[in-house]
Amino acid sequence: MGFFSTVFGLFGFGIGIVFGLVCGYFIFIYWQSTEVKEPIIKPLGELDSESIQKLLPEIPLWVKNPDYDRVDWLNRFVGELWPYLNKAICKIIKETTKPMIDEYSAKYKIDSVEFECLTLGNLPPTLHGIKAYDTQESEIILEPVLKWAGNPNILVRVKAYGIQATVQLVDLQVSAIARVTLKPLVPIFPCFSKIVVSLMEKPHVDFGLKLVGGDLMAIPGLYGFVQDIIKDQVANLYLWPKYLEVPILDDSRMAIKKPVGMLKVTIVNCKNLRKADLMGKSDPYVKMSLGEGTLSKKTQKKMSTLNPEWNETHSLLVQDPSSQALELQVYDWEKVSSHDLLGVQMIQLSSLTPDDWQTHTLNLRKNMDDNDPSNQKPRGQITLNTLYTPFKDEEVIPEEEENEAPPEGTPVGGGCLIVFVHEAEDLEGKHHCNPYVKILYKGHEYKTKAIKKNRDPKWTDGRFEIMCPEAPENDRIKIEVWSKGSSMGLHRHEPLGYVDISLADVVSNKRLNQEYQLIDSRNGKVLVELQWLSG
Template sequence: MKKPVGIIHVKVIRAHKLPKRDLLGTSDPYVQLRLSGEKLPAKRTTVKMNNLNPEWNESFNLTVKDLQSQVLELHVYDWDKFGPHDKLGMQVVPLTLISSHEPKEFILNLVRNQNLNDPHNKKPRGQLTVELSYHPLKEDSHRLSRPLERHESQGIESEVIERPNEEDLNSCQAGLLLVTVQGAEDVEGKRHTNPYALVMFRGEERKTKSVKRSRDPCWNEEFQFVLEEAPLKEEIRIQVMSKRTKFCFRSKESLGYVDINLSDVVFNGHINEKFNLINSRNGVIHVEIRWEMT
């Protein structure tokens, strides 16, 4: 898995002279956007009903893993209540064309596809205006001061990290929160033990794979949250769940959870700890969290 190197800020501003797809001579457009090579679900704007010249002014953040090879893919669709949504046009922007920190406006002529020899691409499909800027992540300056230690007070392992100075902390703004759920130990359900982990933060919920019939599951899965400001006064909840392989009444049950204060993560830049699970007899979960600023 490639390490993130930066964040692309995308502002979808407007479209102009989009094709007509509906029976009433108009369209209900929305824009879908993603970076090439990314497995995460695409982001999308709201739908503008009955509008061939829609204004969105909606902003999105995308995590960059390879600035030289990735491109921003923008697809404009006509929303339909029934059936598949019609494609109005698309365009791509190589990330190498995007300026660092300073927003740059692009007016893109929409095409049917990326095949330069396709005669359908000669047909006008309207224009899409976006504003783009690239924000590289700062190099990790929070080096470990010594190897993994055991905290006697809690009986858990954690890496001891050299703290940044107060000026660096106050300058924390946008950045990337990287949460890696390594695994768990001694988790056990009353009816079944097929554990998976839920990562819950700011109304979003991410889920690891399920490990069948295991009290010591190993996931090693990373989840990314692009934030406009440092989560200094926030918590993230990680809950271990179990689910029966076949549908039945009470098919899910909680095996324990932990709420992690993120101020320590922002201040240290990185934690790697084993936490005792609440509402679990002996359960422990191993989590690594990094905060990388732009």
């Protein structure tokens, strides 16, 4: 009998545990107080220090921190737009979550997961302040403080193993400080190519989760456990320095692409050119470019000859070797009238072998239309040599080769020095202040356009590409700021200051972006960015 009493006792204990858990679940779920009490409202001056301390986290940051700006106008704008944003965001949520749902449904053998209802409610999120950072880079950095106490209604029906359940998400509250970076800035609407978002601290997320009409979050311990999981998962994805990158513009639409290589072209000669002048021979020269919108180069003109010899070498920057082509145009120079076109030709860069000199002898044509019968007429030949050298990309160098030194005595290769003159500040002219920039390097001079009556100019044409036969590690570049007066005035050009920059750091670091104090100027500064692309 003692044995049976022990067995029945254990059996009764097990039933009691199960019964107790079931009863506890329904007690916590269904016996919650639904009575809503009116909050006690008091003037701020009547609150004690402890109550005020509890209210501090709810005070907008623009009240506590002068670095944050108040943006009520933006909140009103979002509020008016929210009914339409609500529908658009819900549509995006459905489209983006569908492939994820399909993947997990197949993995865990779930029959179906469907949204019965998806709405974010009628309460829009609010910004409690925005902080803007000053930066010398081509970017805009904003730090908004987002708070949202919404009333969404999200119903998800899940069916698996013959069982169907409906889960409802309600009373969502989110609080987060994000860093939004718009970069790089480009002259194409919306004037930035991508958005980069990071969270500056773990977000606060609170919500209610109901199953079959009861609140699952009322189960002891489950609420804190779920909150910690959500915070950790979001932090692992987007907590700074990790980020979410949203592309806005395609690379193909970018106004300025980063050069990927350099093309050296040696124009050797032309033979049997067409006679353009009635009373004599032609005065030919060759113009070369890599397509519309790119810089072109010209040879010297050769007077009175149909078989000119040049042996001139010119360099062009390559942005896309798969689609660009070397366009050659041979002209007859005229002193008064427009120059006559003697012939054209084209070489696709995709046909060139990198790091290898190639010789081309091509028949000149009237145009590049294969169906034009006039292209059958002889127009002479052009002979040239080409060398395409891709720039080295340090980011794709294998790890085991990263620290490998070149053999002793290896000559340093050439490349391209790119100079960006972005802006200047606090310029002071004695007679006028219409600033422009003059760049001096190895006897060559480059200029920006003058900006009228501006002590803090920003130049949009301050980008210059300088071809270098070797790395300029021992060279210096001079940046001069001048003011341009009227053509009839006594002081036509007035110096506003200059800076002399060593290029050693640019060659070693590949990039230098710095603000310099102008010499011979009391307060003037200039922001210069230098890039070195090695061949």
